[in-house]
Amino acid sequence: MKTINVKINGENYTREINEDMRLLDFIRDELKLYGTKEGCGEGECGACTVIMDGVTVNSCMVMAFQANNKEILTIEGMEDEKGLHPIQQAFLDEGAVQCGFCIPGMVLSAKALLDKNPKPSRKEIKEGISGNLCRCTGYNKIVDSIEKASQYLEGEDQ
Amino acid sequence: MDIKNVFQAKDVPEAINLLDQYGEAAKVIAGGTDIIIALRENHVKVSVLVDISSIKELKEIKTSDDWVEMGAAVTFTEVMDYFKGHKEYSGLIEAASLVGSPQIRNAATIGGNICNASPAADFVPPLLALDAVLTVEGKEGKREVRLEDFLLDKGRVDLNKGELLTTIKFIRLRKGQTVTFSKLGLRKALAISRLSTAVYLEIDDDEKCAEVRVASGSIGKHGLRERVAEESLKGKNLDKAAIDEASKVLSNEVEKRLAGRSSCEFKKDAVEGIFLKAVEKAMVHNGDGSYCAMGTQYYPRAAGKE
Numbered sequence: 001m002k003t004i005n006v007k008i009n010g011e012n013y014t015r016e017i018n019e020d021m022r023l024l025d026f027i028r029d030e031l032k033l034y035g036t037k038e039g040c041g042e043g044e045c046g047a048c049t050v051i052m053d054g055v056t057v058n059s060c061m062v063m064a065f066q067a068n069n070k071e072i073l074t075i076e077g078m079e080d081e082k083g084l085h086p087i088q089q090a091f092l093d094e095g096a097v098q099c100g101f102c103i104p105g106m107v108l109s110a111k112a113l114l115d116k117n118p119k120p121s122r123k124e125i126k127e128g129i130s131g132n133l134c135r136c137t138g139y140n141k142i143v144d145s146i147e148k149a150s151q152y153l154e155g156e157d158q
Numbered sequence: 159m160d161i162k163n164v165f166q167a168k169d170v171p172e173a174i175n176l177l178d179q180y181g182e183a184a185k186v187i188a189g190g191t192d193i194i195i196a197l198r199e200n201h202v203k204v205s206v207l208v209d210i211s212s213i214k215e216l217k218e219i220k221t222s223d224d225w226v227e228m229g230a231a232v233t234f235t236e237v238m239d240y241f242k243g244h245k246e247y248s249g250l251i252e253a254a255s256l257v258g259s260p261q262i263r264n265a266a267t268i269g270g271n272i273c274n275a276s277p278a279a280d281f282v283p284p285l286l287a288l289d290a291v292l293t294v295e296g297k298e299g300k301r302e303v304r305l306e307d308f309l310l311d312k313g314r315v316d317l318n319k320g321e322l323l324t325t326i327k328f329i330r331l332r333k334g335q336t337v338t339f340s341k342l343g344l345r346k347a348l349a350i351s352r353l354s355t356a357v358y359l360e361i362d363d364d365e366k367c368a369e370v371r372v373a374s375g376s377i378g379k380h381g382l383r384e385r386v387a388e389e390s391l392k393g394k395n396l397d398k399a400a401i402d403e404a405s406k407v408l409s410n411e412v413e414k415r416l417a418g419r420s421s422c423e424f425k426k427d428a429v430e431g432i433f434l435k436a437v438e439k440a441m442v443h444n445g446d447g448s449y450c451a452m453g454t455q456y457y458p459r460a461a462g463k464e
């Protein structure tokens with residue numbers, strides 16, 4: 001066993017982990033945060049996306065011990081006391097969610113994109129979510145919602 | 159996966175000590191994007207992992223008067239951010255931006271790309287074209303080795319037990335010098351490169367090709383320097399005839415190398431186009447029939463020459 005300290009969604013956790021555990025297993029099985037999904041387990045689908053120290057990573061491609069002393073945001077950390085995050089609201093308003101399996105990863109990729117580039121073009125949005133596969137929507141509505149989220153966030157700033 | 163011991167090394171000496179202590183039982187993990195799959199599929203069997211992705215000194219890129227030096231744990235995203243806007247390094251930016259997806263580029267390191275030694279490793283051809291020099295450190299000290307000599311075989315590099323790749327450096331580009339990269343296939347996220355070429359080009363004041371280095375990916379056991387194409391271009395005026403000739407020479411070389419393989423017919427033709435693209439990118443058409451190396455000032459073509 002190995003002890004790690006991680007800050008997840010603003011909260012500090014000190015936990016014993018198995019050496020062979022992936023960050024994805026730690027988040028789901030240890031912390032019971034089931035919003036982070038496992039699709040392919042090989043870095044292809046992005047369903048397991050989390051934000052670690054400000055950038056998106058596939059949590060199936062990170063060992064849990066590597067997250068020691070890191071700061072992580074999962075989909076559960078997007079909502080605050082005021083309610084849904086504007087990006088989440090935009091996904092609902094645009095009707096971009098079908099089965100929902102890809103959505104946590106999509107929302108986090110959208111957040112990382114908008115943090116770096118608040119007014120992305122459609123092309124930049126497509127590039128930003130190119131590591132997130134969706135089997136249902138055909139992506140257009142997802143791109144629409146990220147455009148809308150960009151407007152919501154701009155409005156918030158004013 | 160049968161991992162018993164894991165360490166998050168804080169600095170290079172700690173990583174080297176751990177690698178020395180555990181010997182064959184240990185492996186380095188950086189971005190994890192190759193090794194985690196290999197461990198899960200039992201292609202790699204080790205019981206100790208030494209994580210180097212949090213070592214600060216391995217995450218730096220520095221430009222000095224003569225060299226650009228990159229730490230082995232620099233990610234592709236960091237490469238793209240560092241060289242952004244520096245057109246002479248477009249080959250590095252482009253190769254990095256074509257790796258996997260944003261999530262992969264945020265984790266995957268340049269050192270991991272080299273040490274994993276896949277024939278399709280995207281960052282290897284531009285570094286070969288820059289004639290990059292690697293620093294390898296172990297218990298016995300440091301040594302420098304040229305990237306070309308470091309690549310031994312598919313999946314095998316010149317790293318002894320207990321050694322760590324720490325930095326990758328190349329001579330800083332000056333006016334008239336540029337490196338470019340061209341890869342076959344759609345610009346599709348997650349498409350592992352099938353065929354690529356990188357070109358380093360230096361144009362002298364007489365408009366001639368003063369120096370050229372060409373490297374390829376996925377047409378050999380690992381990334382390769384393509385010397386016949388280099389020899390064909392060197393010292394020539396960079397006109398269409400000279401470039402076409404070099405691409406034919408390269409195509410013939412690839413045909414010889416891959417003779418008997420099913421991919422030969424396709425790759426010998428494809429390499430021509432990919433090479434032409436990489437050379438074109440290294441030159442900017444000035445509208446009057448003259449060319450200059452990209453990212454540098456206008457190079458007037460001497461009057462009367464075409």
Ligand SMILES: Cc1cc2nc3c(=O)[nH]c(=O)nc-3n(C[C@H](O)[C@H](O)[C@H](O)COP(=O)(O)OP(=O)(O)OC[C@H]3O[C@@H](n4cnc5c(N)ncnc54)[C@H](O)[C@@H]3O)c2cc1C
Binds near residue numbers: 042262266272279321
């Ligand atoms: C979905 C997906 C898409 C991908 N797409 C591409 C692509 O388009 N192009 C491409 O080139 N690659 C691609 N890859 C492969 C991979 O992302 C790259 O090869 C990456 O650069 C590996 O770096 P890493 O830091 O993740 O390596 P790791 O997996 O951490 O390590 C790889 C190997 O190198 C060794 N190693 C790492 N660093 C060092 C060091 N400093 N010293 C000594 N040994 C070291 C490790 O022990 C291990 O054997 C893809 C991978 C995935 C999962």
Ligand code: FES
Binds near residue numbers: 061
């Ligand atoms: S489950 Fe991690 S990328 Fe698919």
Ligand code: FES
Binds near residue numbers: 097098101134
């Ligand atoms: S909504 Fe079903 S996978 Fe995207």
